[in-house]
Amino acid sequence: MAAVPxxxxxxxxxxxxxxxxxxxxDGVGPTDPGYEALVEPxxxxxxxxxxxxxxxPPVTATVLSLGAGREGGSVLxxxxxxxxxxxxxxxxxxxATYEYGGEELFVSEVExxxxxxxxxxxxxxxxxxxxxxxxxxxxxxDNADTVVLESGKEIPPDPVDLLAEEVGPFLRATIEGxxxxxxxxxxxxxxxxxxxxxxxxxxxxxxxxxxxxxGPFLRTLADGxxxxxxxxxxxxxxxxxxxDYTPPFVPAEGFEEQIIAAVPYPGSPGEGRxxxxxxxxxxxxxxxPRALVRELILDGAALTTxxxxxxxxxxxxxxxxxxxxxxxxxxxxxxxxxDTAEVRRMSRQRAESExxxxxxxxxxxxxDHVAEREAGADGG
Numbered sequence: 001m002a003a004v005p006x007x008x009x010x011x012x013x014x015x016x017x018x019x020x021x022x023x024x025x026d027g028v029g030p031t032d033p034g035y036e037a038l039v040e041p042x043x044x045x046x047x048x049x050x051x052x053x054x055x056x057p058p059v060t061a062t063v064l065s066l067g068a069g070r071e072g073g074s075v076l077x078x079x080x081x082x083x084x085x086x087x088x089x090x091x092x093x094x095x096a097t098y099e100y101g102g103e104e105l106f107v108s109e110v111e112x113x114x115x116x117x118x119x120x121x122x123x124x125x126x127x128x129x130x131x132x133x134x135x136x137x138x139x140x141x142d143n144a145d146t147v148v149l150e151s152g153k154e155i156p157p158d159p160v161d162l163l164a165e166e167v168g169p170f171l172r173a174t175i176e177g178x179x180x181x182x183x184x185x186x187x188x189x190x191x192x193x194x195x196x197x198x199x200x201x202x203x204x205x206x207x208x209x210x211x212x213x214x215g216p217f218l219r220t221l222a223d224g225x226x227x228x229x230x231x232x233x234x235x236x237x238x239x240x241x242x243x244d245y246t247p248p249f250v251p252a253e254g255f256e257e258q259i260i261a262a263v264p265y266p267g268s269p270g271e272g273r274x275x276x277x278x279x280x281x282x283x284x285x286x287x288x289p290r291a292l293v294r295e296l297i298l299d300g301a302a303l304t305t306x307x308x309x310x311x312x313x314x315x316x317x318x319x320x321x322x323x324x325x326x327x328x329x330x331x332x333x334x335x336x337x338x339d340t341a342e343v344r345r346m347s348r349q350r351a352e353s354e355x356x357x358x359x360x361x362x363x364x365x366x367x368d369h370v371a372e373r374e375a376g377a378d379g380g
Contacts, residue, residue, distance in 0.1 A: 030308075031284075031285030033285070033309065033311055033312060034310045036308075037307055038304065039265055039304055039305060041263075041265050041266060041302070042265045043065070044065045044066070044116065044118055044120070045120035045122050045214070045217055046061060046107060046110060046121050046122070047060075047063075047064060047122045047214065048060070048061055048121065049061075049124050049125075050123070050125065054123060054125030054126070057098040057106075058080065058095075058098060058106060060077070060171055060172070061077075061078040061080060061094070062077050063118070066217065067221075067224050071220065072226050073221050074263070075226055075228040076259075077187060077191075077231065078094065078110060078231050079180050079230065080093065080095035081094070081095060082113060082233050082248060082250075083250050084097065084109050084112070084113060085112050092247075092248050093248035093249075094113065107121055111269030112269055114259050114263075115269065116269060119267075122212050126165070129167050129168040129171075130164045130168065131164075131208040132207055132208045132210050132212070132218070134164045135205060137163060138161035138162055139161070139167070140162075141162050143160050143162075144189075145157050145182075145186065147186070148173065149166060149169040149170065149173055153166070155170065167190065170186075181233075188229065192226075195221050196222075198222035206222075207219065227261075227262070231255070231258065232252040232253075232255045236249075236250050256298055257298065260298055264294070264297070265303055266297065267302055274302040275302065276301075276302050277305075277357065277358045278304060278306075278354065278356045279293065279306050280307055280308055280309045280359070281308050282312065282317070282318070283312060283364050283367060288306070288362065291374055292366065293306075295336050295370075296333060296360070299332055305356065309361050314363040314364070315364050316340065316365055317361065317365055318344075318360070319334050319341045319342070319358060319360050320358065320359045321344075321346065322351035322354065322357050323345070325357075327343075329357070329358065330343050331343055337369060337370075341363070346359070
């Protein structure tokens with residue numbers, strides 16, 4: 001079995017023309033009954049920037065997600081004032097988790113908030129950033145605000161040349177009274193400009209030497225058209241009675257969709273955070289609609305296997321769950337697929353043999369449901 005890029009066997013239009021995911025396939029052809037391919041999660045890393053000396057709590061946290069075919073991808077900035085998914089005592093936001101549990105707890109809470117496993121963590125100190133940016137410096141950025149660096153140097157609100165040694169301090173710099181989202185908008189400009197400069201550079205190595213592990217991510221992002229944005233959060237609609245307490249940001253309406261657009265094949269960050277799924281086409285060897293896969297992942301799936309059932313021609317979708325723990329998730333998946341599926345528990349022997357929480361064999365009912373919904377969304 002060999003790893004191939006996501007679009008290598010499913011075709012450009014077959015699964016998702018979004019980013020991420022490798023497949024490990026067997027010797028059966030992709031349109032044949034019984035074909036299965038193991039899905040490797042989208043490659044992602046969490047980049048943490050700290051104080052000038054590289055110590056202390058994070059001051060910025062950024063997710064880098066690689067693209068399909070290893071070209072392009074996403075840069076997703078995570079506001080540290082984002083509310084944790086499950087508050088424990090007074091730890092109400094991501095920024096507060098470091099004080100109570102150090103980097104391990106901080107990374108774990110970022111993963112849990114996003115619903116995505118992050119296997120790679122990269123620490124960026126100022127000297128590393130200076131080295132990395134050096135070959136394409138200065139960065140010509142359109143700066144929107146007057147920013148004063150820790151050295152006292154003022155960066156005016158004009159198009160400016162940002163020197164390599166100024167990148168770290170600039171990303172950290174705050175303006176009195178400004179929301180964290182305002183600072184991250186300036187940082188978004190820096191990330192966009194840096195990646196564009198790498199991609200357009202004529203030098204042999206447009207990324208400076210630094211033993212951080214970020215180089216392959218930067219090269220892949222710069223080789224395509226990366227999406228650089230900030231996590232979609234907003235202030236809460238209701239504020240408590242304490243005037244001295246600033247409540248953390250909460251997810252905005254497009255929060256989950258944004259995450260899955262950036263990381264289309266997420267791994268589960270912890271036991272039970274996502275349910276593992278084998279997804280099989282029981283109708284034919286034709287493509288599984290992209291929208292169908294995406295909706296199941298938005299519903300909480302971590303796609304582990306994709307392929308075809310042993311036999312074609314199935315009319316009604318079958319959803320099988322491994323044990324009672326996953327019955328609610330199985331029925332939720334059934335609702336996503338049109339609420340006509342047969343939902344049943346696997347035998348113990350079958351569950352041990354499969355290894356996934358849910359096995360979904362698509363029937364014509366689910367494919368028709370998705371087609372009708374897509375036609376309605378398109379105004380058809």
